[in-house]
Amino acid sequence: MADNPSPARPPFAAVIVAAGKGLRAGQPLPKQFAPWKGKPVLRHSAEALAAAGAQPIIVAIPPNGEAPAQAALAGLDYVAFINGNNTRQGSVRNALEAMADNPPNHVLIHDAARPDLPSPVIERLLAALQTHAGAIPALPVVDSLAIDESGLMAGSAPREQLRRVQTPQAFRFAEILSAHRQWQGAADAGDDAQVLRAAGGAVALVEGDERLKKLTFAEDFMDDRPALRVGTGYDVHRLEAGEELWLCGIKIEHELGLAGHSDADVALHAVVDALLGAAGAGDIGQHFPPSDDRWKGAPSSRFVEHAVSLVSEAGYRVGNIDLTIICEAPKIGPHRAAMAARLAELAGVGTAQVNIKATTTERLGFTGRGEGIAAQAAATIIRND
Numbered sequence: 001m002a003d004n005p006s007p008a009r010p011p012f013a014a015v016i017v018a019a020g021k022g023l024r025a026g027q028p029l030p031k032q033f034a035p036w037k038g039k040p041v042l043r044h045s046a047e048a049l050a051a052a053g054a055q056p057i058i059v060a061i062p063p064n065g066e067a068p069a070q071a072a073l074a075g076l077d078y079v080a081f082i083n084g085n086n087t088r089q090g091s092v093r094n095a096l097e098a099m100a101d102n103p104p105n106h107v108l109i110h111d112a113a114r115p116d117l118p119s120p121v122i123e124r125l126l127a128a129l130q131t132h133a134g135a136i137p138a139l140p141v142v143d144s145l146a147i148d149e150s151g152l153m154a155g156s157a158p159r160e161q162l163r164r165v166q167t168p169q170a171f172r173f174a175e176i177l178s179a180h181r182q183w184q185g186a187a188d189a190g191d192d193a194q195v196l197r198a199a200g201g202a203v204a205l206v207e208g209d210e211r212l213k214k215l216t217f218a219e220d221f222m223d224d225r226p227a228l229r230v231g232t233g234y235d236v237h238r239l240e241a242g243e244e245l246w247l248c249g250i251k252i253e254h255e256l257g258l259a260g261h262s263d264a265d266v267a268l269h270a271v272v273d274a275l276l277g278a279a280g281a282g283d284i285g286q287h288f289p290p291s292d293d294r295w296k297g298a299p300s301s302r303f304v305e306h307a308v309s310l311v312s313e314a315g316y317r318v319g320n321i322d323l324t325i326i327c328e329a330p331k332i333g334p335h336r337a338a339m340a341a342r343l344a345e346l347a348g349v350g351t352a353q354v355n356i357k358a359t360t361t362e363r364l365g366f367t368g369r370g371e372g373i374a375a376q377a378a379a380t381i382i383r384n385d
Contacts, residue, residue, distance in 0.1 A: 012126060013104035013173070014054035015095040018042050018069065018112035019062045019084020031215055032112040033068040037225070038315020038384040040072035041215060044115030049168075050076055052122045054108065058098055060084040060091040087188035089195060093180040096173075103173050109192050110168035116211040117168070124206040125170035133175040133201040136193045137208030138163035163205060166212045169193055175201050225383055229316065231277025233377045235269040235284075239370060247325065247332075247373075248339035248356065249301050249346065254330045258373060261290035265300035267325055267356075267375045271343065272300070274321065274379035275307035279314045304346040311381050319380035320353040326367050326374040332358035 018032040032042045042059070049057055055078035061069045066081055073079050082098050084091035092109055099107070106129050108122065121137050128135035141164060145157040169192050176192060179199035189195045193203045215221065239245075243257025246265040258264035272284045281287075288295045288303055311318060321343065325332050332339075336356050344351045361368040 010105040010126075012054055012106040012108060012170075013099055014049045014057045014108045014110060014168070015092060016042065016046060016049070016057065016059045016110050016112050017084070017088060017091050017095075019060040019065070019091045020088075020113075030062060030065070030068075031221075033065075033072050034221065035384075036115055036215065036221060038312070040068075041115045042069065042072045042112045043076075045110055045112060045117045045168075046073055046076055046079065048117040048119065049108065049110065049122070050078065052119055054078070056080055056099065058082055058095040059112075060095050089180065089183060089189040089192075092192055092195075093183075096177045096180055099173070100177060103177070105173060106170060107173045107176060108168040108170050109176075111214065113215045114167055114212045115215065116213070118209050118211055121206075121209050121212065122168070125168065128204040128206050129170055129172055132204040134169065134171045134193055134196045134203040135206050136169045136191075136203055137166040137212065138205045139166065139208040139210065140164070164208070165191060165193065166208045166214075167191070171196060175199075225315065227383045227385075228319065229278045229280075229381050229383075231274045231279070231379050231381075233270040233273025233275075233277060233284075233379075234375070235266045235273065236366075236372055236374045237264045237266045237269075238372045245330070246300070247335070248323070249299070249304075249342040250335055250338050252330055252335055256370075262288070262295050262298045262303070263300055266373050267323060267339070267377075268300035268304055268343075268346075270375040270377040271321055271323060271347075271379065272303045272307045274377040275304070275311055275318070275347075275381070278379050278381040279307070279311045279316065281307070281310045281314070301342075301346055304343075308347055314381075315384050316381035317384055318347045318349050318353070319382040320349070320355070321347060321377060321379045322355045322357075323375065323377045324357045324359060326359055326361060326376070327372075328360050328363065328368060328370050332356070 033040050057079045059081050061081050082094050125135045141159040141162045145159050146153045147155040179196045182199050183195050237258040237260050239256040240259045243259050245252045245254045245257040246263045248267045340351050340354045340356050344354045366372050367374055
């Protein structure tokens with residue numbers, strides 16, 4: 001997820017151009033509404049802009065596009081839709097005019113077909129607006145270039161002076177609105193930087209990112225992520241007098257309880273690490289550090305819900321969870337069904353997808369001496385197709 005905006009930075013708005021037909025992508029609906037890595041294409045960049053602090057976010061949509069657009073962006077704040085135009089430049093102008101009565105200081109204009117929007121690019125663009133009326137992300141050209149005349153090479157172009165231009169493109173709002181109102185181009189503007197330059201505005205180049213690749217063809221929607229991923233987790237907590245004993249979100253009456261910064265639910269902590277591992281999202285300590293007082297005494301159910309949300313953001317769903325609790329006491333059998341039901345509820349799966357086992361270490365080691373409880377978990381996650 002994108003980083004939170006700096007409080008010292010001026011507020012900004014965003015325009016997402018999503019009014020095209022998207023036919024070359026070979027999808028059953030316009031590509032901006034088609035699924036990509038578990039979400040509609042449009043939602044990826046809208047979430048990144050919202051997380052960076054953009055408000056409002058105006059989305060230019062095609063005719064009869066409000067229903068799929070609302071479905072794609074359900075739950076996002078500060079989003080509004082306007083009808084696009086038969087040209088990109090016209091769609092952008094419609095969006096800018098919609099903000100003219102309450103103008104922002106800055107605006108980012110982004111193509112919906114570039115769903116992977118890294119937050120550092122947003123920061124570089126907005127920083128450049130301190131000294132320039134516009135800024136665009138750009139990357140160098142790495143291949144040699146040839147001039148084509150009727151299928152024959154007629155010359156070459158100096159790639160050192162050329163750049164590949166991406167979006168979002170950032171502008172001081174007053175300047176870009178004025179430039180669009182002045183636009184006299186005979187054809188549609190290729191991008192908004194051209195509109196600003198035609199009005200005499202200076203456009204800075206900032207470092208782009210290869211992740212901002214535009215989705216254009218059917219092969220761009222081919223999902224190269226594995227259909228199934230697996231993660232494992234392991235955790236240990238001490239048993240102490242005067243503590244509560246929580247296992248899989250169930251409070252168990254016992255003479256000793258587990259000690260830890262949160263509720264010390266060793267079983268759920270192992271499950272959290274298994275889910276985070278499957279999603280490639282780090283470990284529990286990174287998300288809920290014991291040094292953070294927010295998590296002191298916190299129910300570990302919150303950690304599981306967070307891990308499940310990260311699985312979903314990665315475009316997956318929980319497949320199954322296999323959990324082993326290692327202790328001499330208490331006996332797990334009488335609580336197994338309640339534990340499985342609670343864990344299934346937290347993971348958003350059926351109880352058939354949760355398996356809980358218990359074992360001892362034959363009185364060997366710290367668990368055998370009754371000094372603590374250990375748990376290990378394995379989790380699979382399944383790609384959303």
